Amino acid sequence: MSDLDEFKATYFDECSELLGELEEQFAAIEEGDRESDRMHAVFRAIHSIKGGAGAFGFQRLVEFAHSFETLLDYVRDGRVELSDDVVALCIRANDIVADFVAAARVEEDLGADFGAEEKAQFEALCNGDAEDEDDGPTQEDFDEIEFTPVMVDLEDEPASDSFDEAPLSDGAAADLAEIALETDKVDDAARGWRVEFTPLPALYERANDPLLLLRELAGLGTSTIEARLTELPLLHDFEPFGVYCSWVITLTDTSASEADIREVFEFVEGDCEIAIAAIDGSAAAASAPVAEAEEETSFADLAASLNAGAEMDEDAISEEPVSEDQAVEEASAANKSDGEPVAEDKPAAKSQPSFADLAGELGVTGLDAGDEDEDAADAAIAKTEAAAKPAAAPAPAAAGYTKPAATETRKPAMQSIRVDLDKVDRVVNMVGELVITQSMLNQQMDDTLRDKYQELVRGIEVLAQTTRGLQDSVMAIRAQPVKSVFSRMPRLVRELSAKTGKKIRLEMVGENTEIDKTVIEQLSDPLTHMIRNSADHGIETIEKRTDKGKPETGVIKLSAEQAGGSILIVVEDDGAGINRERVLEIARERGVVPPDTQLTEDQIDNLIFAPGFSTASEVSDISGRGVGMDVVLSNIKKIGGSVNVKSRPGFGTRMTLRLPLTLAVLDVMLVKVADCHYVIPLSSIVETIQTSRSDFGSVPSGSRLLKVRGEYVQVVDLADRFDMNSITDDEHRFVVLCEAEGGVKVALIVDDIVGQQQVVIKSLEENYESIDGIAGGTILGDGSVALIVDVQGIKASPTRQNAA
């Protein structure tokens, strides 16, 4: 994956989250919650979506989001009233943003008209107040949005001592090359600029640094920088926060335009006075000697006066840029002969008596790029900076160029971290293996060992406990609130409501219930189908509802809760309920159910999940062609869950999804059939009975039935089912009574029950091939493989027999 793709993936991930949040906010706003925080959150989310879209050049999305954002901004500060119409428009716009995002993801073009109407409405709404509207993103703004990561060689860092090597201006290296070329081409070498630069206090308050500006300016050509300290007061008038220093920069040998120079001062516009004047060749040349002349005296004095007790500022020295001039040579020589390091200090902090005098003399500072003079030149700039700097320092004595080290500890900055799912899964897998090893140790612990090595046994018990805790913790990492799926449903209901002309309200409960991430990902399709089904077949038209004395608006309730080791997700509507006669009739017509079979009400209700079944008389645009509900069943089965439907004619339908908390580890009963190990998911086992105590009966067709508490249950002998010869005497076998989805029970006959344990599920499809009646495989503690019985698939239900 390229970097760009990776960023895009991050972006779309983020968009999904933001869109989910938007749904939530709009749902509340629609309910009448006009809290201003909500509008701010909505604004921010749209703004973020726009921001990222700009970076990837999703122009249409940017344009739409921008108009939308403008409207939201107007609503936010009250220029546009948040009427019901505006809320409806915003919700529609939100859907359109979602569509644009989806289209951008698959690089699809939605057509020029898409969203145009809403966009026009935004503009119309905002137009009443359009004077101070910004001009929106122009083509120009996005011309360079393509994101190409740059490599910047560390060698090129401005930390290097020579200015010439350091690319400083925008466009860095390329520009430098251009400058070089242009200077050769155009005989413009003599042309130059004189820049008077007088910082105001605000410049320092915003942490702008004249030194950096001078450095950047110097990079544009050959420069002479003259510090003007004529404003510097006598010491007793000296204000620590006063600004007394200004500079005159003479730039020669440059191809820079006035605009280039202005750009250097881009960030400090308004925070300083700048006068830029073009100078011709002779003026430029003349300026240098002047500087030189003044320099001779001042620099030497400066160095001499300052060296006492002063500290070298390392930051300033090491990264100090140097520009070219001959002026400093004399000063440098004087400095060196002193044998003292050039030093500087914060004047206000030290309050040296000589400072006022010194400052008076400190007229001109010239800079030189010559190697020998670097230190002197560095110090010169540092010096001029030092004179000006105190202005920015609220605490003069402590003020320095080095950042104060933060030693105090505060509360941790991050309450959460983002981790790659891969990494979590690796941990989950390892914990799974650990669980197996632990159960293997347990298995090998026979009674002799137990008596002999009590310490070891205790250790293994602690290990078991810790492993269990570790497993729970790891699973908690993978768990996510179902909110991420639930939040997609309001839009669906809105659309369904619009398409069917029915009035439907969606209520959601328990969005914060957490389930394994993989389960959540698999949940979206089934939920969509179930809600479609409720809206299409469940909720009646407005007329029908009024006739029956029901409220006009139908309600679909979506809820999630944890119940023991499972999560229950319920979709409930207050519609007409399942029309059992019609369902049965269709099922018979299509051969889903044999003509003479008698089915209970529950069984009839659950027929809607049978493959190829649909009750809609006409194929509906919404629920499709009867491929909906069986998808629900197969998807849910895939993640180890079950579906059940209960209906009360005239009052509504309730569909319940029962999902495992986690997919990785399964609590099972280990059984033996013809000397082979099988495992049966504990969640589906109702009870176990010895065959000798069981009350078997049979029907004329020959299949056996088990009578449990007055109820006849179909019997499946696993040995027969899997074509194996049971060596165990019928009297000593066991019946494992299981309950499949929909409350249908089946009695499995096994040779022996070994015990209860946890196993890590391994997919048969991935490792071998899919087998009817087997849900997967697992590796037991002793390394042998056991197959997981598919309770749902193994029972030969009437529908299955017929289909076969």
Add this chain to the structure above:
Amino acid sequence: MRVLTVDDSRTILAMLKHTLTDAGYEVLQAENGQQGLDMLGQENVDVVITDVNMPVMDGIEFIRQVRAGGQHHNLPILILTTETSQEKRDLGRAAGGTGWIVKPFDPDKLVSVIRKVSH
């Protein structure tokens, strides 16, 4: 050189980190102004780049508080904004922002702007 990037968008944070890491900077990340403040209290930072629109604490307030804290009066803070209008930029500057970067940012430009305001 350590750059603290403050933005509620993971995409933007990732892109900033990529560009800045390539340019040789060490990158710290915060998702809003409050986290940014906390981080400044714990870490040494040479430059800050902050978004304007963020939950919990927006960029303007963040800058204001950094400056008000007194310790970081010399810390360059760049405002990252998609606003093409001057408005947000001026607010940020009024709060004590050193300079600004307009999103979508050009990587070269980003690096050069950081150099423009830092040693």
